[in-house]
Amino acid sequence: METQKKIGDILFEVFQYQKQCPDTLQKKLLKEFEHCFIRQYITYPILCAQSKEGDYPCK
Numbered sequence: 001m002e003t004q005k006k007i008g009d010i011l012f013e014v015f016q017y018q019k020q021c022p023d024t025l026q027k028k029l030l031k032e033f034e035h036c037f038i039r040q041y042i043t044y045p046i047l048c049a050q051s052k053e054g055d056y057p058c059k
Contacts, residue, residue, distance in 0.1 A: 007041055018030045
């Protein structure tokens with residue numbers, strides 16, 4: 001549960017900073033970071049858990 005809170009806090013801060021960031025390149029990089037972060041720490045573990053249930057292959 002501690003890890004989920006940290007992940008949520010990190011994403012929240014990145015989302016908030018991105019809203020007020022004046023640098024368009026930095027905004028683009030933050031958006032890419034968000035997608036990679038979500039894919040790695042949220043989407044991928046869910047797919048792996050579902051794979052154990054036989055729904056999806058986890059590579």
